[in-house]
Amino acid sequence: MIALAIAQQTLREALRRRVMWVILIIGVFLIALGPVFGFLSPKDSQTVLRSLGLAAILLSGLFITIVTCIYLIPVEIERRTIYTVLSKPVQRYEFVLGKFLGGFATVFVNIAAMGIVFLAMIYLQENRIPTEMFKGVLMTFFQMMLLAALTIFFSTFTTPVVNFFLSFGIFLVGNLSSVTESLTTKSNSVVRTAGVVIHYLLPNFGNFNIQNSLIRPTTEIANEGIFLRNNIIYAIIYSSVLLVLAILIFDRREV
């Protein structure tokens, strides 16, 4: 399959970018610091390690996803390698799909690497690996998949700089789902309409943030299994829609 060949090539190119390694090393370093901070506060050592670990994976994953995916398509155009690819029997949808899969695989490799270090640290401290932590890493992974699709979507028609601010901005707004949801019930019709548009149109990144309830068992998620499953389905469907739009735009774009 051509998209897989392009994805493999994309992963290979992405993995040799120094900036990605710097972010990954910082992430792993922060996770590894968890037990050290835990010693400073022995009473909360478990909470400190879990909070720091999940936050490090989220932040590193966020920056790795954005800095990787914003360049995937523009760099091919800038270096003219896209000419040698699209002049071969490669459909444009295969190219976009391959780029997304390559970017997604890069994010997966990085989150998996940080996740392994994180779970190893927990094992060293607690002599067990709680399944909640798997769920936390899994939700971050799907959150980043959605962000990767969003970034690829923007990269089909914006410059990397604009893409960075758009993707990062939407990620921040999308994480404030409780705030945007409250806007949908305001009496002012303009605010209400804006709230509806923002809350329902922009990707709801906030739903993937389950770290608090995982770290503090007192805040439980009702029907956790269904909630997680629905979030995963939401991420897959929303990412698919973004990719279809990206393909439609890229199909009409001159390179």
Add this chain to the structure above:
Amino acid sequence: MAAAITIQGLTKKYIGVGTGEVVAVNNLNLEVEEGEIFGFLGRNGAGKTTTIKMLLGLVFPTAGDAKILGKPMGDNAIKQEIAYLPEETYFYDSMTGWDLIDYYARLFRIGEPERSRRVKIALEKVRLQPEAWRRSIRGYSKGMRQRIGIAQALINDPKLLFLDEPTSGLDPIAHAELRDIVGSLRNEGKTVFLSSHQLADVELICSRVAIIHKGKLLTQGTIAELVHGERKAVTVQAPGFSNGMMPKLQAIVPDATHSGGDTVQFDIDDEERITAVIDLVRGLNGRVLSIVPHKRTLEEVFVETVRREDNS
């Protein structure tokens, strides 16, 4: 012979911010026959690359149409049979030469072991040293990169190749070798659409050429048709050019100039005036030292054609 490329009224206009409408390609009509090496000439920004990109479906025409190997341009099916080497392309330099060509072969859905066989043939054909095959492209010279570029264009054994400046910026040895490689494609029955500024190469390997300027086709034809007619470089030695000979000579050859001494050199392109000059010089006790036929080059034709268009 069937047409490999038929272009009819192909036009591309861009709307630039502050520059208004820019016509990159203007009502281009062209036909390239199968099995020929066709030179597509023009200055930088003349519209050569835009034309190639339209034919490959990378940019979309404002008007006009084209057929490649009998199918509409941009059709994905024809991409199995064509190849493109863009000008000054960056190749993924973390890859080895072998891996890069293997990657491009995968884009043609060529499976193993056929893929490895094709990669080997392509690398051998462009004469890339085998010890460089498994080395990172990062360490390749420009000549080696151009060879890799041509190898990726040969991986599908194409019927038609679009080559954009394949020999620019190379040292003389690499230049000559790559020119020979491109020239040898004709012997394999391939059609080559060659965009180049290396007019000596074009003259040597192309059967026909077209000259494009500011998006407009100025002329096209075989090399012989374009460089037809020859001038003769005449050297005359006569005592006393200053004694009234120059005005008489200039009456026959207006461009003749006296560079000093008793020797004058000038070009004449018709037999009658040569005879008149000889008669004049003999009548004034001078000597015609030499009359050397000088064939027009493609470069001269190109410069004349473009300047004529600029001045019109």
